[in-house]
Amino acid sequence: MNKFNILLILIVFIGACSDSYKQHYEDFESFNKTNLRNKSWFPKIIDVTAYNIKSISNFEKLADFGTFSYSNAKYYDLIFKDNKISINFSEFGKNVNKHPRQIPAWFIDVKKADANNFETIKIDRFYITRNKQEKQVYFVLTN
Numbered sequence: 001m002n003k004f005n006i007l008l009i010l011i012v013f014i015g016a017c018s019d020s021y022k023q024h025y026e027d028f029e030s031f032n033k034t035n036l037r038n039k040s041w042f043p044k045i046i047d048v049t050a051y052n053i054k055s056i057s058n059f060e061k062l063a064d065f066g067t068f069s070y071s072n073a074k075y076y077d078l079i080f081k082d083n084k085i086s087i088n089f090s091e092f093g094k095n096v097n098k099h100p101r102q103i104p105a106w107f108i109d110v111k112k113a114d115a116n117n118f119e120t121i122k123i124d125r126f127y128i129t130r131n132k133q134e135k136q137v138y139f140v141l142t143n
């Protein structure tokens with residue numbers, strides 16, 4: 001075996017042993033068809049109007065970053081107005097920054113984001129924020 005083949009096998013092996021798991025669904029229908037284990041990496045607030053649903057989970061660090069867009073603003077207005085689960089955007093940012101190397105390029109940059117444009121809640125172990133104008137939700141799950 002030449003050095004190139006050995007290197008290629010090594011790269012494939014390292015990639016196969018990656019501890020990150022990526023999920024992407026174009027719409028709620030395709031998301032809803034996944035098994036419960038895959039859905040457990042998403043908060044239970046995703047409704048039928050959600051689309052471009054994605055997450056990346058790192059098992060070793062127990063960090064999950066995700067996002068989705070939505071069209072049913074009234075549904076999310078009700079959830080995010082609940083004062084029992086409302087938190088400051090800084091809490092969301094603190095949990096995002098626990099794993100700075102795991103943050104995907106498509107995730108919100110909490111250092112540059114204007115906190116006034118976001119509503120933030122905590123449900124179970126998920127820290128969730130949304131930009132009402134863009135109808136975009138971001139979430140992080142971490143220990």
